[in-house]
Amino acid sequence: MALKLASYNVKGCNSSSKRSQIFQVLKREGANVIFLQETHFKIDHFPNLSFSYFSNWYHCGSTSSNSKGVSIGFQKKVPFLLLEQRSDAEGRYLLIKGTIGQQLYTFVNVYAPNTNQTYWIKEVLQLLESFSEGITIMGGDLNLVLNPILDSSSNLYTLRKLSVHSCNTYHEPTSSGARPRRLALAQSKHC
Numbered sequence: 372m373a374l375k376l377a378s379y380n381v382k383g384c385n386s387s388s389k390r391s392q393i394f395q396v397l398k399r400e401g402a403n404v405i406f407l408q409e410t411h412f413k414i415d416h417f418p419n420l421s422f423s424y425f426s427n428w429y430h431c432g433s434t435s436s437n438s439k440g441v442s443i444g445f446q447k448k449v450p451f452l453l454l455e456q457r458s459d460a461e462g463r464y465l466l467i468k469g470t471i472g473q474q475l476y477t478f479v480n481v482y483a484p485n486t487n488q489t490y491w492i493k494e495v496l497q498l499l500e501s502f503s504e505g506i507t508i509m510g511g512d513l514n515l516v517l518n519p520i521l522d523s524s525s526n527l528y529t530l531r532k533l534s535v536h537s538c539n540t541y542h543e544p545t546s547s548g549a550r551p552r553r554l555a556l557a558q559s560k561h562c
Contacts, residue, residue, distance in 0.1 A: 372449070372471055377402035378510035380482070384410040384442075398424045403446035406510030408482040410440035410462075427451055431480075433462035441465045441480040441511070451476075457502055464495050464511075466502050475505025483514040 377400055381393055384407060397405055405425065410432070427445040439462035445451045453469040464481045479499060483491050492513060499507070 372474075374404050374449070374471075374508070375400075375402050376404050376406070376508065376510060378406040378408070378480075378512075380408045380512045382409050384440075394424065403449050404478070404508070405444045406478075406480040407442045407444070408440075408480065408512040409438070410442050429453070429456060429465060429467050431458035431462050431465040434460050439463055439482060441482050443467060443478050443480050443510075455502075457498070463491075464498075466499065468502065468504060470505075477503040477505055477507045479503075479507065479509040479511070481509065481511035481513065483512065485514050488514050 377397055379393065379397075381389070384393065393407075410430070424446055425444040426447040427449070428442055429444075430442045431440065433439040441458075441462060441464065443465060449471060451469050451471050453467060454475075455468045457466045458464060462482070463484065464479065466477065466479050468475070468477045470476065477499075479495075481492075481495055499509075
């Protein structure tokens with residue numbers, strides 16, 4: 372099954388009218404797997420996101436504030452069956468592992484902090500190495516620019532040694548040693 376991905380930083384998704392607007396955009400784009408960041412959901416308080424097009428949702432909310440939060444949603448025609456889920460208490464990452472048909476997938480949604488992004492990304496990638504199986508697809512908002520010279524509005528913006536390009540490949544331990552694995556990255560848009 373071919374998957375069409377969409378990733379959006381929604382800057383809050385608690386309002387039913389805003390959710391409706393987001394779903395209209397996603398349906399128009401034809402995405403069947405979506406990654407939402409900055410949902411502002413709190414742990415144990417996730418609104419009903421089901422509607423006729425997307426019906427299978429996984430969430431990670433924040434314990435401390437009405438900010439952060441990430442969600443992964445599947446179009447109802449995508450037969451995703453969850454095997455395992457992992458998230459953090461800050462609402463910054465969600466890892467889900469499951470099958471679509473006979474294929475094993477790991478879906479990852481991240482919302483990196485505004486500071487120390489490179490350290491945080493390294494930590495998440497280390498966690499991903501022990502969790503990931505099958506095809507790994509990652510969406511999210513890394514709070515980084517791809518090219519600081521071209522993409523930054525300020526010459527003061529600098530990146531540490533880790534670049535987005537180094538996030539594209541990681542090594543997954545196997546019984547025969549480490550082998551490179553590709554991560555599919557869905558670039559986040561802002562709503």
